[in-house]
Amino acid sequence: MKKIAIVGGGPSGVFSAIKILEFTDNIAKKPEITIFDNKNILHTILPTGNGRCNLCHAEYDNIELAKNFPRGEKFLYSVFSRYGTGDTIADFEGLGVKTYIQDDL
Numbered sequence: 711m712k713k714i715a716i717v718g719g720g721p722s723g724v725f726s727a728i729k730i731l732e733f734t735d736n737i738a739k740k741p742e743i744t745i746f747d748n749k750n751i752l753h754t755i756l757p758t759g760n761g762r763c764n765l766c767h768a769e770y771d772n773i774e775l776a777k778n779f780p781r782g783e784k785f786l787y788s789v790f791s792r793y794g795t796g797d798t799i800a801d802f803e804g805l806g807v808k809t810y811i812q813d814d815l
């Protein structure tokens with residue numbers, strides 16, 4: 711069995727662990743994943759509150775979405791083409807987290 715260490719139990723680390731397990735469809739080959747964090751896992755999402763959390767920017771056009779990241783715009787075209795806004799929303803809905811889109815305030 712492969713062993714994977716993820717350093718940092720913020721949203722990125724936890725999401726990576728979930729995705730690694732999802733992409734390993736052969737249950738016998740599922741890796742053992744350990745998340746190391748020097749504080750409590752997911753403590754960084756606690757400040758998001760009042761029952762609301764912005765989980766993605768509802769821009770479905772990948773080129774428009776990438777414009778929001780001036781330092782990584784070109785690199786993000788390929789990233790967003792593989793995992794974009796629709797994938798993010800579908801993943802959260804799949805976890806039972808209902809979403810809605812709100813205009814910028």
Ligand SMILES: Cc1cc2nc3c(=O)[nH]c(=O)nc-3n(C[C@H](O)[C@H](O)[C@H](O)COP(=O)(O)OP(=O)(O)OC[C@H]3O[C@@H](n4cnc5c(N)ncnc54)[C@H](O)[C@@H]3O)c2cc1C
Pocket residue numbers: 717718719720721722723746747748749750751752753754755757758762763764765766
């Ligand atoms: C008040 C507030 C409200 C926010 N609201 C939203 C929101 O509504 N929607 C949204 O999308 N984003 C929101 N954010 C931003 C969001 O919290 C960050 O974008 C997100 O936490 C980044 O995730 P990350 O996993 O990349 O990094 P982090 O959340 O920073 O996680 C890194 C983790 O690594 C750990 N770590 C660091 N160094 C080490 C080490 N050497 N060894 C072991 N562990 C280590 C840390 O303890 C931490 O748990 C908000 C942020 C704040 C401050």
